[in-house]
Amino acid sequence: MSYKNFPMVPRVIFGRGSFNQLSDIIAPKRLSINAPFIFLVDDVFKNKTWLTSRIPTSYDDRIIFISSKEEPKTSQVDELVEEIILKTKERPSGIIGIGGGTLLDLAKAVSIMITNEGETKNYQGWDLVKNPAIYHVGIPTISGTGAEVSRTTVLTGPERKLGINSDFTPFDQVILDSELTKDVPTEQWFYTGMDCYIHCIESLTGTYLNAFSQSYGEMALELCKEIFLEDSLTKTDAQEKLMMASWHGGMSIVYSQVGVAHAMSYGLSYLLGTKHGIGNCIVFNHLEEFYPDGVKLFKAMKKKHNIVLPKGICADLSDRELDIMIKISLSLEPLWENALGENWKKKITPKKLKELYQKM
Structure with missing residues (x-):
């Protein structure tokens, strides 16, 4: 009998207002001033300054707003990775997903695909990822999916809907701030x-x-x-x-x-x-x-x-x-x-x- 040896999220911070510590948490992870943090944020927050004004960007850091109206797709991950690589001078310091399961799954997938060659669809399945992902942080703004803790990122590909299940998928850091869920319908x-x-x-x-x-x-x-x-x-x-x-x-x-x-x-x-x-x-x-x-x-x-x-x-x-x-x-x-x-x-x-x- 072989037992599963699963990675856990190594660091988690919990509590209302803990989002304010994001700057302190990611600062030591910055690789250089040319290696930006990329924030993937649910576009429902586009005009909600109570959240966006607190996202700690500096240097060439970027916020990319993404609609969560549709389930995440492998082709969408490929496009995001290409856009990030083309517009950054150096490999990003990290990917930070802020939103529900869709945004968290996209953040996990993008962080994996920045270090792994080819198309995302080729990694749908179990333990197909060869190289560790770059540093990635998950910040849920709605509760229930469990995407913040799981070792999978569920994606719809050209042929099937299946996750990238791997030891490199889980977040390096999760911030559980329930205040961020206050506007959920x-x-x-x-x-x-x-x-x-x-x-x-x-x-x-x-x-x-x-x-x-x-x-x-x-x-x-x-x-x-x-x-x-x-x-x-x-x-x-x-x-x-x-x-x-x-x-x-x-x-x-x-x-x-x-x-x-x-x-x-x-x-x-x-x-x-x-x-x-x-x-x-x-x-x-x-x-x-x-x-x-x-x-x-x-x-x-x-x-x-x-x-x-x-x-x-x-x-x-x-x-x-x-x-x-x-x-x-x-x-x-x-x-x-x-x-x-x-x-x-x-x-x-x-x-x-x-x-x-x-x-x-």
Whole structure:
């Protein structure tokens, strides 16, 4: 039996206002005055000076605003890397991602591709990265994806949606400042929070479960129940706790795996461009057969927060389009094995998946 030897994020700072320490944190990492820090920032903050005015730029440092309306793509990473290399005199000192899962995944991917040759799509998979990434920092402004802690960067490529899973992917530094999540709209807060909740359910009910995953998953699940079902929390407490739930939920799947909802939502995302959080919710809503208790609780949370999920998103799809989603979904073998065991191919067939997609 060989055990996974995973890297952890070596440095993390937690607390409201900790974003103000970014300058002190990155200053010692500057390689030279010609080696800039590149800040990749969600463009929802473009006119929000309460955040942008605090980004510590000096010398040739650059802020690149990026829309998070679409899931990150391998081609987008290639374009960013090319732009950064062409416009900097020396290799950058570091990449700093400020935003949700999309921006954090882009920051991880860009930091890897600056030191690795070829196209990003060639690194989609497990342990294909040869050279260490440059220094990279993750600063989440929404909680739930676990992207701040994971060793993967989920990207949509020309042929599939799959992460760059490698020991060089995790951030060198993470800043967890829950104050940065204060403007997140309710629906977005719910969908991304449910990504964390679904991580927990899929990890805790999976065949890959072990004490490492279980301890993190149970902690995150309890926090999710508190945040989404109880009324006693102040807004600040809820923000802090969701940030911790996201971290623990991400850690829970580091040593196990996700399951059916993620495998199917990758199909939706690849074909329809459905964002990850809402895609997970749309799928999970129909998975009573696999996660009866988890789905029941999910529906209670959905009702409490008056969330209405889109319906009929697969209603007009052709058989060919459905087949594309089914193929993408079934290609994620570790997820199915975690959910259903080694004989998963006997339990989930293309026909069964098609029926499930057609309900959505």
